[in-house]
Amino acid sequence: MLALKAENISKQYRLGQVGSGTLSHDLNRFWYKLRGKEDPYLKIGESNDRSTKGNSDYVWSLRDINFEIEQGDAVGIIGRNGAGKSTLLKLLSKVTKPTTGKIYTKGRIASLLEVGTGFHPEMTGRENVYLNGAILGMTRKEINRKFDEIVDFSGVERYIDTPVKRYSSGMYVRLAFAVAAHLESEILIVDEVLAVGDAEFQKKCLGKMGDVSKGDGRTVLFVSHNMAAVEELCTSGIMMKNGLIQKVGPVNEIVNIYRTSQISIKSFYSKETSHEILSKIRSVEILDQYNKQAGFIKFGEPFKIKIEVDVKKNLINPIISCRISNSNNISIVTFRSNDYLDSPIKDNLKIGLNTIIIDVENLNLLNDIYELSIGFSDGNDILDVLQNSIGFEVVTSDSMSKFRVLNKENSSNSILFHEANWKVAR
Structure with missing residues (x-):
């Protein structure tokens, strides 16, 4: 049974602008749509390659993404910085919408994309557990039932009634992950925020995500630069580069391809001149x-x-x-x-x-x-x-x-x- 399906999704941004354009561009898009024609700005723009200087104001953060994820799969999404991994998770979490294409989901989604997502700095940890849980779709009765388990997992029980603005980034992510992991959602989406925690907590989180996927049969999407963690947790992988999917397959195969792609052996040969021969x-x-x-x-x-x-x-x-x-x-x-x-x-x-x-x-x-x-x-x-x-x-x-x-x-x-x-x- 499918849990997630991405069908030709793309995401375009306009550099220096909030959103994808100006009022004149939006009106132009509307005029083309009324006449049944394609959005003219979909024909322009450059791929998100940070190693080169582009000439266009439009950048495709993602382009023509297609994949299907079965229920209960643990999928690792890997790639270098700027590959489009976080943008993809934001689209799947419905934080933002795609420029083109459609996303089909089955079940409730719990996502942890940034440290302290859904937390109010002036509220205590206890209040933020209820606030964040409500944002993620948990009922108050469900939060009450899981509250002690959430606090125990986070390890911040002593500070649970302290405003979270006094928390360290590690305490933030501990509490936020605890809430997201204990929500009885069908899909759990986790970005690289676990890098904030210490080694012990990262191991604890990976164990919890493994339990969620293998024990509860829920779907997990995990973005990380830690290849060992991806191999340990995930069964399949998606490798991305410059906003495109390079490869989809078993996690060991995808990780090996990614690691091989990091090899950049260069051979330099001596240049002989009329003045000097250099070693x-x-x-x-x-x-x-x-x-x-x-x-x-x-x-x-x-x-x-x-x-x-x-x-x-x-x-x-x-x-x-x-x-x-x-x-x-x-x-x-x-x-x-x-x-x-x-x-x-x-x-x-x-x-x-x-x-x-x-x-x-x-x-x-x-x-x-x-x-x-x-x-x-x-x-x-x-x-x-x-x-x-x-x-x-x-x-x-x-x-x-x-x-x-x-x-x-x-x-x-x-x-x-x-x-x-x-x-x-x-």
């Missing part, structure tokens, strides 16, 4: 513990960074530097080959193509999409720098890494030296 970084790859190219490293597993450098002249003090930054471009960890007096690559790089493998083990990184930057220098002379060359997702623990260069039996130069534990410079 360059030729390529960079992320490998898993089985030496296979990877864009995702499972929790607790080591991974490797493979770097090929093309040396064009004898080097005095060659140094390889690696920097890992998170999705907000904040530098998380940096390690260099000269962090120890006995540099692993000093006196080992030869003229020609050299392969360097960095074994990375037990880094204290949270669930996120990370980017890797590589630097290659000779003493104080910078030879080459690759900024954010590769994207990958990793969760590890402990702040140590190893650096070594592996022997390769081919015509290019190879290096073999002892493994050394490197202290990570933070």
Whole structure:
């Protein structure tokens, strides 16, 4: 039995305007409609690609979205920022209406789209439970019956009679999720608001959503950048990009496609000029513990960074530097080959193509999409720098890494030296 169906839905916004146009545009639309013609503004506009600068004032946040969700399914909606995930949930929750298309739903919908949605800051937590419950469609009798369970789940019992304007964002989302999760709705829609809570509460929420889906047979739509959580909770997935659906299928398949899409390996080749021949970084790859190219490293597993450098002249003090930054471009960890007096690559790089493998083990990184930057220098002379060359997702623990260069039996130069534990410079 179908719980949700989206049929050719699209959402258009006009930049700098509230709504999708001005009075003159609305009148023009009305005139076209009276004559039985198509809305003229549906023919214009650009896709929501934030990586490029557009020329149109109209942007399609979503375009031609079609899918069907069966009752009892747990569906993960994934994609990069700006893909249209939150806009889609707002349409399904009827917070806003689509520009074109129709949405069919069967049953009551409980949604949690933003921290404190439906809360009044001057009212207490107790009053907001009743207010938010009423907004979500719960009767007072139903709220009375579930009140103690809601408060116990939220963990804010001590502050339940305190105005919520004094709550932290974590307390807000705890109480709001507790109300939405305990509403006996047929469909539960949850956006990335769970990121506000701590690890313990996130685990508690995922467990509750699993119970809602698997135990109660209710439908769950879950948007998250935490791929491990999506895989644990959901049975199917929808991958979005630039307002379009890229792929629909089993959650493991969709998550693997998304993780693979985060790999952005770039190979740079030396440019020879009449004045100077420079040593360059030729390529960079992320490998898993089985030496296979990877864009995702499972929790607790080591991974490797493979770097090929093309040396064009004898080097005095060659140094390889690696920097890992998170999705907000904040530098998380940096390690260099000269962090120890006995540099692993000093006196080992030869003229020609050299392969360097960095074994990375037990880094204290949270669930996120990370980017890797590589630097290659000779003493104080910078030879080459690759900024954010590769994207990958990793969760590890402990702040140590190893650096070594592996022997390769081919015509290019190879290096073999002892493994050394490197202290990570933070």
